[in-house]
Amino acid sequence: MPASLLTAVFVPDSVSPPATPPPHQPVAHWLVRFLLRALAVTSLTLGIAGVFIPGLPTTVFILIAGWAAARSSPRLHRWLWQHRLFGPMLVNWSQGGKVSRRAKYSASIMMTLCAAVLWLAPTPLWVRWLACGCMACVLAWLWCRPEP
Template identity: 60%
Template sequence: MPDPEQPAPAPTRSIPALRMLPSRPLRWLLQGCAWLCLALGIAGVFIPGLPTTVFILLAGWAAARSSERLHLWLWQHRLFGPMLQDWAAGGRVGRRAKWSASAAMALGAAVVCWAPVPSWVRWFSLTSMACVLAWLWARPET
């Protein structure tokens, strides 16, 4: 019988099976992609307009096909793990991540609107951000 004084263990989500690719050069390429996406995701925390969640999801996808060690580290990481676990549980994105992405894109849109850039760059950037935001807010929440 469980002791009522002891806190219940935190629920853990099982780690999805790796889908390793047979070709060694392709695994190296995907592992490089995973590390690059991880670096861009970390940079996205500090650089307005650069997404974090998308790059972490791409890093998780590439790591699951190229490196068991990196995949397990990402899946169990205290910051990146919940993003990957929510996505694996049905493509869910947390409300906090949605608001953070919206704020970062609003700041990026303001910079693009006031910067001396060609009008096609401005419209392309604003349209891309609007499409990403529409897709993001259509995702189920955690």
């Protein structure tokens, strides 16, 4: 029996094979590698902060960190892909820009909370409308993304 058929028959849909990161794509120039590594670390830091700070996105920063690490640091790239929390985000995105339903709900709740705080805070009316309009566009785009 071919291996693909065995996988299809014996592996349930909820269990996916372990994800291997795409190949490392190093940039030749040392200064560009340094700047990309700095971007990867900064994005990773902001992504981790986004887990705890409402309104600060996590997924976007992890995707940026994964892209920059793939071009600058094989070790960080591998670590991100094998991480328990961040790895599935990168795997889903690499498989056609997929976003989990849990991430969609989380983003919707956080953006709604931020919009409510924004409308209760003493901010100019144009800022409220602009921010809510941007969040609405992002949510519309996000909910149109396929799910894994």
